[in-house]
Amino acid sequence: MKMITDITKNENAPLTDDCLTKLDAYWRAANYLSVGQLYLCDNPLLDEPLKMEHIKKMQLGHWGTTPGQNFIYTHLNRLINRYELNMLYISGPGHGGPAVVAGTYLEGTYSEIYPEVSQDKAGMKKLFKQFSFPGGISSHASPQTPGSMHEGGELGYSLSHAFGAVLDNPDLIVACVVGDGEAETGPLATAWHSNKFLNPLTDGAVLPILHLNGYKISNPTVLARLPHDELEQLFQGYGYSPIFVEGSDPEFMHQAMAAALEQAIHYLKQIKYNAAEHPGMERPKWPMVILRSPKGWTGPKIVDGKQIEGTFRSHQIPLTVSSASGNHLQMLESWLKSYRPGELFDVNGRLKKEIAEIAPKGNRRMGANPHANGGLLLKELRLPDFQQYAVNVPASGVAGEGDVHVSGRFLRDVISLNPQNFRVFGPDETVSNKLEAVFEVTNRQWNADVDSNDEYLAATGRVMEMLSEHQCEGWLEGYLLTGRHGLFNCYEAFIHIVDSMFNQHAKWLKMTSEIPWRRKIASLNILLTSTVWRQDHNGFTHQDPGFIDHVINKKSEIVRVYLPPDSNCLLSVMDHCLRSSHYVNVVVAGKHPSPQWLNMKNAVDHCTRGIGIWDWASNDLDCDPDVVMACCGDIPTLETLASVSILREHLPNLKIRVINVVDLLKLEKQSGHPHGLSDHDFDSLFTTNKPVIFAFHGYPWLIHRLTYNRTNNNNIHVRGYKEEGTITTSFDMTVLNEMDRFHLTIDVIDRVATLGSKGTYLKQKLMDKLVEHKQFICAYGEDMPEIKNWRWEV
Numbered sequence: 001m002k003m004i005t006d007i008t009k010n011e012n013a014p015l016t017d018d019c020l021t022k023l024d025a026y027w028r029a030a031n032y033l034s035v036g037q038l039y040l041c042d043n044p045l046l047d048e049p050l051k052m053e054h055i056k057k058m059q060l061g062h063w064g065t066t067p068g069q070n071f072i073y074t075h076l077n078r079l080i081n082r083y084e085l086n087m088l089y090i091s092g093p094g095h096g097g098p099a100v101v102a103g104t105y106l107e108g109t110y111s112e113i114y115p116e117v118s119q120d121k122a123g124m125k126k127l128f129k130q131f132s133f134p135g136g137i138s139s140h141a142s143p144q145t146p147g148s149m150h151e152g153g154e155l156g157y158s159l160s161h162a163f164g165a166v167l168d169n170p171d172l173i174v175a176c177v178v179g180d181g182e183a184e185t186g187p188l189a190t191a192w193h194s195n196k197f198l199n200p201l202t203d204g205a206v207l208p209i210l211h212l213n214g215y216k217i218s219n220p221t222v223l224a225r226l227p228h229d230e231l232e233q234l235f236q237g238y239g240y241s242p243i244f245v246e247g248s249d250p251e252f253m254h255q256a257m258a259a260a261l262e263q264a265i266h267y268l269k270q271i272k273y274n275a276a277e278h279p280g281m282e283r284p285k286w287p288m289v290i291l292r293s294p295k296g297w298t299g300p301k302i303v304d305g306k307q308i309e310g311t312f313r314s315h316q317i318p319l320t321v322s323s324a325s326g327n328h329l330q331m332l333e334s335w336l337k338s339y340r341p342g343e344l345f346d347v348n349g350r351l352k353k354e355i356a357e358i359a360p361k362g363n364r365r366m367g368a369n370p371h372a373n374g375g376l377l378l379k380e381l382r383l384p385d386f387q388q389y390a391v392n393v394p395a396s397g398v399a400g401e402g403d404v405h406v407s408g409r410f411l412r413d414v415i416s417l418n419p420q421n422f423r424v425f426g427p428d429e430t431v432s433n434k435l436e437a438v439f440e441v442t443n444r445q446w447n448a449d450v451d452s453n454d455e456y457l458a459a460t461g462r463v464m465e466m467l468s469e470h471q472c473e474g475w476l477e478g479y480l481l482t483g484r485h486g487l488f489n490c491y492e493a494f495i496h497i498v499d500s501m502f503n504q505h506a507k508w509l510k511m512t513s514e515i516p517w518r519r520k521i522a523s524l525n526i527l528l529t530s531t532v533w534r535q536d537h538n539g540f541t542h543q544d545p546g547f548i549d550h551v552i553n554k555k556s557e558i559v560r561v562y563l564p565p566d567s568n569c570l571l572s573v574m575d576h577c578l579r580s581s582h583y584v585n586v587v588v589a590g591k592h593p594s595p596q597w598l599n600m601k602n603a604v605d606h607c608t609r610g611i612g613i614w615d616w617a618s619n620d621l622d623c624d625p626d627v628v629m630a631c632c633g634d635i636p637t638l639e640t641l642a643s644v645s646i647l648r649e650h651l652p653n654l655k656i657r658v659i660n661v662v663d664l665l666k667l668e669k670q671s672g673h674p675h676g677l678s679d680h681d682f683d684s685l686f687t688t689n690k691p692v693i694f695a696f697h698g699y700p701w702l703i704h705r706l707t708y709n710r711t712n713n714n715n716i717h718v719r720g721y722k723e724e725g726t727i728t729t730s731f732d733m734t735v736l737n738e739m740d741r742f743h744l745t746i747d748v749i750d751r752v753a754t755l756g757s758k759g760t761y762l763k764q765k766l767m768d769k770l771v772e773h774k775q776f777i778c779a780y781g782e783d784m785p786e787i788k789n790w791r792w793e794v
Helices: 017-039 066-083 097-107 109-113 121-130 158-166 186-196 228-237 250-277 328-337 370-376 403-417 436-440 469-481 492-512 547-551 567-579 600-609 634-650 679-686 700-707 730-736 741-751 753-780
Strands: 086-091 172-179 205-212 240-246 286-292 422-426 463-465 485-491 524-529 559-562 584-588 611-613 627-632 656-661 692-696 716-719
Touching (some): 066 086, 066 205, 086 158, 158 172, 158 469, 186 205, 250 286, 370 469, 403 422, 469 492, 492 547, 524 567, 547 584, 567 600, 627 679, 634 753, 692 700, 716 741, 730 741
Parallel strands (some): 422 485, 485 524, 524 584, 627 656
Antiparallel strands (some): 611 656
């Protein structure tokens, strides 16, 4: 990007001696607190010689990244004060907790939230003891840490979270520290491209700070071993203007870092100015800082004859202290005293006033920024009346245009009503997933080149698409964590790519729900479509319904799974999910034309219950059923009702109860999930002794797992996906997995002993139908007319 003014002529002078002295003292104080967290349970100010009883029995944590992050945090404080910035800090390197805890403690935020960890000697002792200690806090920037909206327990997501956080936050700057080990992960490597989507006028800014300290756990990092020119060209190619800070001498590094951040902030201000004054300019080259410093900087240089600082050996605990470790206790004491704590803290353990001035005040402190506690900023969505989008269902079984297609119109108007508070995220699938109605009111946000044949691309848009499930999930998480709302739509088979990201977010929700000062955020809503049963043109690679198995492993207070059978039910479910908070809602729905079963009133009633008998399809009103036909999912519902129609035509005396499940976790026991049915209610639906034929959207054993301790469990026979698939017809997918209407009907015949010869003859006829089906599709490449044209007419 061509700058309107020459930023190199702006104030960029080195630090004054006084400022340099204070910055270095603040950094030393943060390093001292960090080492204390790793080792000490007593004697926090070294008022007496260090003894073994002052040392933790278990020394757990990570030192290697910590001094570099303390250095960055200190200098960002200065920058915030100088320019009155609204800045959020994201710690990407794994287990950088000591630095973030030290930073928030020094600025006062930590003690405000946890008064027992006071800014004095007693509070410092508690600060030290609690770290990586039973009943204490984690070794990374966990939800317990003020200012954290990104947990460093797993690497790779920091930069996506940062960019998600600044969407629709034009005055927010996120300083995102990226570890060079973290930079080798797939999600992080992808996330550098987020700068092609940022709108400098309507969004905030991300300042990536790539921290090159050279090593991972026991190996060198790739980026740290690149020659300077190659590294610079790499990030220029990504679309950044890298600013390098390299060295180990503290005085030099302080001056260099201050100058680099001054330059970066002027770049950011210039980009914002240009966007406002010169719309339509080419995509800016956003600044980033590349900080190269020794791993374990300022720590022990050599221990037991091996180099520590500047090597992988400083990654975790660089110096093990025990009664059998020789002079390590004295080495630790020397290390702690090298920070000269007497110059930093008064006799009561308070940071000296002249040093404390480095910290910003109030909500400008990074630990107090409200964006890191997004529930504080959360505003309810304005939602249209979903019932106004209802599909007309004069009779069960009428043809439909595609359930997700119908919900697209609802989402279109959600976007219109919430132009700065709601976004749709997806990996290049919004049109493919039949949500194209949203493009009637918005575009895909895109800040790279646009060709004449492109569609729906603009500098401002409410749809975020990039062909990376990691990126979309990370953007959305960052957006939600800072107090907004959104939806992630994805092909069902490929949502597994974010299994681990979902894990981390679910853990975050679980932990924050137990922290009083944390406020609830909007739910993570995931819409899965292009499902296993309608991947006939893509084949086996696109067929996997197992994400829901993964989801239900998480805490029952957090996860919800819905499988609406038709358009009106999907509308009801979507409205419910968008109104909810602090859940992960997974909704599985089809996008292809399919029968519609319930009018809107009945759909609302059914979805509110989550499970129920469809009396219009059943014939057991005045007696006990002979068999229960249960279904969960759109295609299982279709095949179940087709089976019921066969049974009622050929075996009219058979008493059938049809049960449809929308809320999957209704099948759990009430003691296992808040939505679960009591044993009494479950038994009243499924009986205590009748055969249950259950057609399920996913893997059959999930239903067995959910119902294993119910009274009638031994009589529940489940049909679902069993890893059979190919490029074939829609109906043949169900046949290959034996979840089709013919197999379901045969299951009933095999399990109801009273059917006699009528059942035997019908079973043979159905087996012949399966042969006929296979012959027909091989000859004509499509399903038999009786399958394609089937309608519910019982």
